Amino acid sequence: MSQYKAKLIVIGDELLTGKIKDANTIEVARWLESQGFGLGQVILSGDSPDELFEVIKDALETADLVMTTGGLGPTPDDVTKAVLAKVFKGELCESQVAREMAIKNYERIGKEWSPEKNSYHLIPSTMNPIENPQGLAPGLSRISDKKLFMAAPGVPRELKAMMDSPFIELLNQVFSDRENNHQVLSLRTYGVPEEKIFFELMPQLWNELSKEGKVSSLPQVLGVDIHLSFSGTNNDLEEKKERWQQLLNNSPLGPHIWAYEAIAIENYIVREATRKSLTLSLAESCTGGLVAHRLTNVPGSAAVFMGSIVAYANEVKTNILGVQQETLRNFGAVSVETAREMAIGAQKVCQTNLAVSLSGIAGPGGGTPDKPVGTVCIGESNSTGEASARLYHFRGDREYLKLRFSEMALHRLRKGILKY
Amino acid sequence: MSQYKAKLIVIGDELLTGKIKDANTIEVARWLESQGFGLGQVILSGDSPDELFEVIKDALETADLVMTTGGLGPTPDDVTKAVLAKVFKGELCESQVAREMAIKNYERIGKEWSPEKNSYHLIPSTMNPIENPQGLAPGLSRISDKKLFMAAPGVPRELKAMMDSPFIELLNQVFSDRENNHQVLSLRTYGVPEEKIFFELMPQLWNELSKEGKVSSLPQVLGVDIHLSFSGTNNDLEEKKERWQQLLNNSPLGPHIWAYEAIAIENYIVREATRKSLTLSLAESCTGGLVAHRLTNVPGSAAVFMGSIVAYANEVKTNILGVQQETLRNFGAVSVETAREMAIGAQKVCQTNLAVSLSGIAGPGGGTPDKPVGTVCIGESNSTGEASARLYHFRGDREYLKLRFSEMALHRLRKGILKY
Numbered sequence: 001m002s003q004y005k006a007k008l009i010v011i012g013d014e015l016l017t018g019k020i021k022d023a024n025t026i027e028v029a030r031w032l033e034s035q036g037f038g039l040g041q042v043i044l045s046g047d048s049p050d051e052l053f054e055v056i057k058d059a060l061e062t063a064d065l066v067m068t069t070g071g072l073g074p075t076p077d078d079v080t081k082a083v084l085a086k087v088f089k090g091e092l093c094e095s096q097v098a099r100e101m102a103i104k105n106y107e108r109i110g111k112e113w114s115p116e117k118n119s120y121h122l123i124p125s126t127m128n129p130i131e132n133p134q135g136l137a138p139g140l141s142r143i144s145d146k147k148l149f150m151a152a153p154g155v156p157r158e159l160k161a162m163m164d165s166p167f168i169e170l171l172n173q174v175f176s177d178r179e180n181n182h183q184v185l186s187l188r189t190y191g192v193p194e195e196k197i198f199f200e201l202m203p204q205l206w207n208e209l210s211k212e213g214k215v216s217s218l219p220q221v222l223g224v225d226i227h228l229s230f231s232g233t234n235n236d237l238e239e240k241k242e243r244w245q246q247l248l249n250n251s252p253l254g255p256h257i258w259a260y261e262a263i264a265i266e267n268y269i270v271r272e273a274t275r276k277s278l279t280l281s282l283a284e285s286c287t288g289g290l291v292a293h294r295l296t297n298v299p300g301s302a303a304v305f306m307g308s309i310v311a312y313a314n315e316v317k318t319n320i321l322g323v324q325q326e327t328l329r330n331f332g333a334v335s336v337e338t339a340r341e342m343a344i345g346a347q348k349v350c351q352t353n354l355a356v357s358l359s360g361i362a363g364p365g366g367g368t369p370d371k372p373v374g375t376v377c378i379g380e381s382n383s384t385g386e387a388s389a390r391l392y393h394f395r396g397d398r399e400y401l402k403l404r405f406s407e408m409a410l411h412r413l414r415k416g417i418l419k420y
Numbered sequence: 421m422s423q424y425k426a427k428l429i430v431i432g433d434e435l436l437t438g439k440i441k442d443a444n445t446i447e448v449a450r451w452l453e454s455q456g457f458g459l460g461q462v463i464l465s466g467d468s469p470d471e472l473f474e475v476i477k478d479a480l481e482t483a484d485l486v487m488t489t490g491g492l493g494p495t496p497d498d499v500t501k502a503v504l505a506k507v508f509k510g511e512l513c514e515s516q517v518a519r520e521m522a523i524k525n526y527e528r529i530g531k532e533w534s535p536e537k538n539s540y541h542l543i544p545s546t547m548n549p550i551e552n553p554q555g556l557a558p559g560l561s562r563i564s565d566k567k568l569f570m571a572a573p574g575v576p577r578e579l580k581a582m583m584d585s586p587f588i589e590l591l592n593q594v595f596s597d598r599e600n601n602h603q604v605l606s607l608r609t610y611g612v613p614e615e616k617i618f619f620e621l622m623p624q625l626w627n628e629l630s631k632e633g634k635v636s637s638l639p640q641v642l643g644v645d646i647h648l649s650f651s652g653t654n655n656d657l658e659e660k661k662e663r664w665q666q667l668l669n670n671s672p673l674g675p676h677i678w679a680y681e682a683i684a685i686e687n688y689i690v691r692e693a694t695r696k697s698l699t700l701s702l703a704e705s706c707t708g709g710l711v712a713h714r715l716t717n718v719p720g721s722a723a724v725f726m727g728s729i730v731a732y733a734n735e736v737k738t739n740i741l742g743v744q745q746e747t748l749r750n751f752g753a754v755s756v757e758t759a760r761e762m763a764i765g766a767q768k769v770c771q772t773n774l775a776v777s778l779s780g781i782a783g784p785g786g787g788t789p790d791k792p793v794g795t796v797c798i799g800e801s802n803s804t805g806e807a808s809a810r811l812y813h814f815r816g817d818r819e820y821l822k823l824r825f826s827e828m829a830l831h832r833l834r835k836g837i838l839k840y
Contacts, residue, residue, distance in 0.1 A: 014638050016459040017604075018449030019647065019682075022442060025464065029438030039436040040471070044445065044462035047636075051460070074615050075637045076626060117619055134815075155639070157816055184437075195494050199537055206496060216467075217495045218434050219575070227439065262439075282730075288716025289709030292730045296708025297819055299784050301732075308730035309740070310702075310712045316727035316770055320740060350736055364719050395554075396577055399717055 006037040007063040011070035036180030070154030072137040074118035090126030098129040101138045134161035148174040183237045186262040190223035201252040221407045273304040281350030282308035283342040283357035290406045306350040321345030336389035339379030347381040362401045426457040427483040431490035456600030490574030492557040494538035510546030518549040521558045554581035568594040603657045606682035610643035621672040641827045693724040701770030702728035703762040703777035710826045726770040741765030756809035763799030773803040782821045
């Protein structure tokens, strides 16, 4: 799709020994796509200078743009600068510009930089330093043969700040002729597996979509996303969106599509509740606050989301949510009866239009033959006086079950909003 | 450290366009380390058959064990099997064993498999199918020249189930002589930056630790982890742990080390609260349930964690937590006064030994010159009648601030537990 090819090298032994998750690749991938580059490959490499040298050399041979993240810090396992000096046939030398950047970066956090603290003033003689607006260690760049190399720190917020500005200047300098006409039409479905979509409900869909671009299908926590990538303008995207929406709305897949755009369910909920001036609340047991956490990740959620009672203990269910002792005794904490009363309680105590509740068993303990691990009851209560609850079964370990439960609750909330 | 070298290839265009996060690498990396392999590199590759072919061929040349994840599903963008047929010079043929696995996998979810659904019965003639205990598509393996190749689905829980059993059998078959003597001593510190540790407080620490193994330093959300990797027995690890604990306890770094093991703060809290029979509760505003979510990720947390009031709206703060209208009016929602009353309210209403509260500004909106985005007040109330609150400032975007706020609150909880 893109005329320019990028490779990303994420540096750090800690990634290869599983000590941390790679949080940078997804951010860089999105940024590169938005900048009109095709990311061909990502390599997670350790701190060994010899291996890193080979990886960087290889990448420079096949890509127009090579980025590295990590290894620019002050400790002895930060080897990127030394390796880059070798790759670009230079030596680590003092750079007046890098020195000034270090001094300025330290001033920003109210401290004084000195060469005893670290060697941020030393960079390969064949490279240029790049501003690091959110951190201390400068980045590095090198332009040659219409190719661009950029090295960023591994700290996600520092990398992000560099992508927001100094990196874009470099892209504009080297790839000023790049086109950025990459478009993606996304269909978000819910409640039907990949196989059923493409082999039962819509056996021609993949072929039909393929006539207009590259199709991909991506199973999510609950549901499947279908993406159509193509070259075109924003108007082309709008045209395709409208046309496919009309085509699919009345198809067997129609009832399962909840969005024709790549929007997260929590953002969808906040947007729609805001539009309809609805207020929301939750009562969570087994998800332990995850549903509220997801909703409050959305900027502006404070306008619609009032609160959640994370009622892990039964006493909290009775004391705050007003669940009847008798309900707990007769049906148990994980029951549609309890979930229903939890939802009513949350709606009342948080004074909202809509409340959703969850009570379930995320495991690993707590399952019974009747109510195995993965059982969850989701309740709903709204200001029109309706209150109900349903029981579901899912599979997975504790964290995955919490995620699936939360996803189901968010879909219940989404449907609840549709009624208004 | 390990005599056998592994490479991992994570397959899927969706990773390179930033549509999903790679959740598998960290799991595979940890598993390989526990199995005595050194993971030399991870490559994220797209679905293009030609590129994938090259990546797999290259990996087989330099590693003893090569694993792939992804691309075994039923849709046309699942190309791994076709590529593997070419790599291992075979053809896609019907396998009776694969057919039976598919039938059994579908029976497990109460459905019937047929060749019309997908081609799970077709595998490269030069490979063997592997059981997929949690999914539908079988995995694939190939043994040759004392090298092992294994292909797993990309769905994290399916991959995990395969690593739990069928993959280990294959490792035992091919690498029966492997040693597994990899040990890591981890020091978790808090409240002091990397630079200050190694250049001010303990300028000799890196060198001293290096005498006993490979040292690495890893900045975390709040604090720095120091890891010492070495070959040895569990007894060696215990010996080093005790010795370094004695050495460091009275050092300038001592007060900043909160664990001599790689334990998550939430697991530490649940373990210590359980040991001391303490109950915990929370009142969260700006973190929106994240602290409760993190605590309830720990299996067994129900024994100590009673609940959290996610009081996003002021009405929830007053109605449930009993924060005085006057306090809100005089000092604002984000104030030590409000945080203190929130903690007292949570402790009372959830009837716990200890409660921690948060009220702050995660942004992007809501900041003022007096209380900019990143301000958070954390309160604490305990059953000995103490109640207090402190104000902090952090930097970052909304999600990162929520994470830093939650980390700070967990450290307050950890310290609160230490008082008992």
